[in-house]
Amino acid sequence: MLLYFSTPDCNVCRALKPKVGELLASNFPRMEACYVDCAASPDIAAAHGVFSVPTVVAYFERREWLRKGRSLSLAELGKALARPYALLFRDRPATDEARAPEQIP
Numbered sequence: 001m002l003l004y005f006s007t008p009d010c011n012v013c014r015a016l017k018p019k020v021g022e023l024l025a026s027n028f029p030r031m032e033a034c035y036v037d038c039a040a041s042p043d044i045a046a047a048h049g050v051f052s053v054p055t056v057v058a059y060f061e062r063r064e065w066l067r068k069g070r071s072l073s074l075a076e077l078g079k080a081l082a083r084p085y086a087l088l089f090r091d092r093p094a095t096d097e098a099r100a101p102e103q104i105p
């Protein structure tokens with residue numbers, strides 16, 4: 001689960017939100033995402049310890065795994081999500097990864 005915290009008047013947030021969505025759709029399709037409007041739901045933002053926007057918080061197995069805020073790099077975000085995502089959502093059995101390419105049907 002990835003939570004994207006923002007406000008409607010944050011220009012950086014508005015520009016970054018679709019790019020984060022594209023990153024998730026193309027590289028992490030099984031990861032759920034949720035947008036939190038901090039202006040409309042300040043209690044939710046406070047409960048998650050979010051006091052500046054944009055902030056991205058990623059959870060794996062109900063534990064906070066990653067928190068990035070303000071100066072958010074999409075490359076860093078993708079790199080940070082890749083390993084835990086691969087461990088939880090393997091698309092093929094581990095035995096396929098160990099085989100040489102010509103042996104995979």
